[in-house]
Amino acid sequence: MNLAIGSMFFIFGLVIGSFLNVCIYRIPINKSVVYPPSSCPSCGNRIKWYDNIPVISYILLGGKCRYCKTKISFIYPSIELLTAILTVAIYIKFGLTYQTIAFLVFTYALIVGSFIDLKYYIIPDRISLGLIVVGLSLSYFLPVGIKGSFIGAISGFVILYATAVLGQLLFKKEAMGGGDIKLLSGIGAFIGLKGVLFTLFFSSFLGSIIGILLIIFGKKDLTSKLPFGPYLSLAAICYLFFGNWLIKVLYGV
Numbered sequence: 001m002n003l004a005i006g007s008m009f010f011i012f013g014l015v016i017g018s019f020l021n022v023c024i025y026r027i028p029i030n031k032s033v034v035y036p037p038s039s040c041p042s043c044g045n046r047i048k049w050y051d052n053i054p055v056i057s058y059i060l061l062g063g064k065c066r067y068c069k070t071k072i073s074f075i076y077p078s079i080e081l082l083t084a085i086l087t088v089a090i091y092i093k094f095g096l097t098y099q100t101i102a103f104l105v106f107t108y109a110l111i112v113g114s115f116i117d118l119k120y121y122i123i124p125d126r127i128s129l130g131l132i133v134v135g136l137s138l139s140y141f142l143p144v145g146i147k148g149s150f151i152g153a154i155s156g157f158v159i160l161y162a163t164a165v166l167g168q169l170l171f172k173k174e175a176m177g178g179g180d181i182k183l184l185s186g187i188g189a190f191i192g193l194k195g196v197l198f199t200l201f202f203s204s205f206l207g208s209i210i211g212i213l214l215i216i217f218g219k220k221d222l223t224s225k226l227p228f229g230p231y232l233s234l235a236a237i238c239y240l241f242f243g244n245w246l247i248k249v250l251y252g253v
């Protein structure tokens with residue numbers, strides 16, 4: 001890794017992370033993500049550029065609005081940092097290539113989709129269908145290629161759709177939302193059939209572990225609704241970085 005270029009990717013990631021925060025906040029309420037500029041949700045004062053510097057402003061302001069002193073959620077700087085770290089990680093893994101651009105778009109969409117799903121239990125079509133369209137369009141540059149991308153998108157849809165139908169028959173309740181089905185299809189468009197299978201198994205594995213922990217620590221009970229999008233996203237991002245290694249360790253193939 002070139003340190004200077006790596007630092008540039010980090011700063012770029014922080015700035016994008018700040019924009020992703022705006023997307024997470026505005027997409028579910030159908031507001032434009034570019035206009036108007038951000039303002040404090042409590043007092044409505046416009047946030048000045050010097051109070052909108054990723055992570056740094058949050059620290060300088062002590063996590064409070066400059067005007068009304070309302071607490072600003074630590075989720076905002078966390079998403080900025082997370083985005084920056086993943087941006088650098090993708091640069092390290094894929095270098096200065098078209099793949100890096102494609103997987104950055106992929107990761108950014110998954111971050112936005114996951115945090116919206118955590119908050120509202122929905123994955124907007126703009127994210128899931130957007131991923132399908134962008135994944136297929138960029139497939140020429142992806143490791144899976146054009147054919148692999150189509151197969152991935154179709155298999156992601158079919159496998160989760162079948163699971164949903166089966167779940168409905170067996171348990172007489174909705175096991176899988178339509179948003180999850182479209183999201184896995186979008187994931188498949190980027191990482192292909194092998195990626196879809198990995199994402200499906202690994203997200204269920206992560207979901208069970210985290211679900212059990214949440215029940216043990218009394219945050220949720222067995223009847224709680226848990227969004228599945230964040231697990232699918234986390235598993236898909238794990239596949240990008242350690243997929244082949246994890247498949248060997250977990251499944252021995």
Ligand SMILES: [Zn+2]
Nearest residue numbers: 040043065068
């Ligand atoms: Zn305020």
